[in-house]
């Protein structure tokens with residue numbers, strides 16, 4: 088029987104001193120995710136495709152004393168991602184935590200959607216996850232220098248997918264398929280990475296939360312809002328901050344036995 092260790096319990100949510108790479112850092116959730124890591128003393132590598140938005144974010148973070156650096160890259164482009172990782176490692180020496188928080192949707196009925204539009208969504212939400220996950224995992228394995236670490240000590244990877252990975256919806260043949268694919272990719276990557284390399288990888292699956300794109304759904308008078316609320320036992324729609332606790336849990340020693348999961352962050356959406 089293992090004896091419970093007091094200092095483990097006291098520090099199990101710590102990410103202090105870790106290097107955390109956040110994709111989609113300029114988005115609604117990416118921004119709070121990166122800030123939460125920064126507030127907890129991690130060094131934060133912020134990435135997205137838009138340099139100007141990243142610069143604005145870094146200025147805001149630095150004004151709050153957060154250690155961060157920016158790296159513009161398109162996560163769906165292999166050469167961009169390889170350079171991104173080289174640059175992050177050149178700046179901070181390693182990558183301990185990866186949070187994938189970028190994403191895109193352009194809903195369209197399958198009868199009206201072009202194959203090119205469908206493929207763009209698949210690339211933005213699924214292929215890009217594979218590319219970032221593959222190259223960051225390679226970097227995490229390299230950092231082990233041939234040692235076999237304990238569970239969770241090789242790195243932590245959290246991928247924001249969606250409850251739409253489990254439920255279909257009109258106009259969502261691209262988004263639901265890509266998010267479902269990402270959940271399955273995470274399950275498979277856990278089988279590749281967790282036992283041999285101590286890398287834990289999990290999906291964080293939210294329902295609708297407030298962002299620039301979803302703000303319109305938050306009008307309490309709208310049918311969409313009322314419809315969502317009927318499916319939310321928790322009684323409200325989510326804010327990006329609602330998932331920070333789960334993110335830190337999945338990024339820290341508190342979750343050393345958790346891998347390959349699609350973690351429900353939906354206020355109970357699937358129980359109704």
Ligand SMILES: NC(=O)c1ccc[n+]([C@@H]2O[C@H](COP(=O)([O-])OP(=O)(O)OC[C@H]3O[C@@H](n4cnc5c(N)ncnc54)[C@H](OP(=O)(O)O)[C@@H]3O)[C@@H](O)[C@H]2O)c1
Nearest residue numbers: 111113114115116135136137189190191211249295296298
């Ligand atoms: N908001 C919701 O209700 C909701 C619900 C469930 C799941 N999600 C998922 O949660 C994650 C974060 O969502 P969010 O609402 O915080 O996002 P958001 O505010 O819309 O921001 C999206 C982020 O992804 C980047 N991005 C946009 N289009 C992209 C593309 N085609 N390829 C690669 N990157 C792209 C953006 O930066 P650049 O344009 O500068 O690259 C931005 O940083 C996404 O995976 C989303 O699918 C969101």
